[in-house]
Amino acid sequence: MAELVKVEEVADSMFTMIKDTMGQKKWKATDLTKAVLELYGDRCDKTLAKSAIRELIESGKCVYTYFGGSFIEIPHKEGAEN
């Protein structure tokens, strides 16, 4: 079996995906997991993807949001607060 990539690398890839599609697509945790599994093939698994999401959230680079369902986004000014 191929060696797994580092959790930080997966988190960075997720962050890039979110940043590059900001305003066009909202990512759920499952969407991000599927995307990195496709990107890294057998060098990534669901446990690693889960750890990467946790890394993203706990570092403050991303936050969970709720708009009908739960999504992962880059922190921004709350629209509803205006």
Add this chain to the structure above:
Amino acid sequence: MAEKERKTPKLDELEKGAWPSFVKEIKSAAGKNPMANDLLGQLERSYEEKIGHWKHGGIVGVLGYGGGVIGRYSDLPEEFPNVSHFHTMRINQPAGWFYTSDVLRKLCDIWEKHGSGLTNMHGSTGDMIFLGTRTDELEPIFSELTKLGFDLGGSGSDVRTPSCCCGKARCEWACYDTMALTYFLTMHYQDELHRPAFPYKWKFKMSGCPNDCVASVARADMSIIGTWRDDIQIDKSAVTEYAGKGMNIQRDVVGNCPAKCMEWDGTELKIDNKACVKCMHCINAMPKALSPGNDRGACILIGSKAPIVEGALLSSVLVPFIKLEPPYTELIDLIDRIHEVWSENGKNRERVGEFIQRVGMGNFLEAIEVEPVPEMVAHPRENPYVFYEEFFEDESEEQEESEEEK
């Protein structure tokens, strides 16, 4: 600080009548809390205009968590500045809703210090609901709650705070320890509770017997309802006592049995236990004389929900009987297989019940590796919803193949 008294003729109507009124409680809080006072003003305005003035959702929460805080903002912040932010916090309740009065006072002290002071004990999720605070108060509240030994509950697309009836703590009919299982599931699924990773919400509700006091059959994605496999226990002398005190056993017990599995000849009560559907009617009617059997466990049902995106669903039988004792390995294996299949294939905002309707129960059972059995029914005495033709075909093909080999 005393707040100015608002004129609220519409809301005043809701104080009339025999029942306790939320308006009375908000007015009581409004005397000392500006948030509660502005809440009264905005509510009165909503009743006048027949329009809600709340904006819901967004990005508020505490660091690291994706659930437990429901963002809420007023769309009239200039008129009602004290409720411009009015976020709800869900606090994970103790299993069975047991508290000491001391801890309730401490919880209320935290909320009066940092929020509106208004609570909902309890919300339909089972959590304690703290109604109304500002974004900058969320972390201080969370910090004080954790010091007191409490945590936030679930919200959004995560495992919602598991809830249960009081079970063996106060009820002799509990067929398994609902509080122990609720605590176990809460701790086992901490990650899924605080970090939303599902297509939509997932609710566990545990009822100790088929009376289903937490209404799990109508509300939970997974309803775990206590039941038994052997015969209903009968205390014959107590039956005689009920009859002697004037109970019409034929009319009120036997006549109301949905399975028609009881007989009363005026002196002896007989039950055909094989035909019993465990409706609990007779046990409820004669609690001193009848009680659930001794071979107790639970029935696992799946797929109920209230109407939000689509219509309401009641849950239906997935596992007819399971012994529920620590370490609950069989149950956890089943739940994890369901989560895996639903997470992989569910659409955004699709509850597991809707997912099962979309893909078909047969395909769902195959995906979660559960064999269909005749007890998988939506209601007692109904035909099973699994079509067996394909299994018969598979079996006949296998037979033909083995005969050819011979």
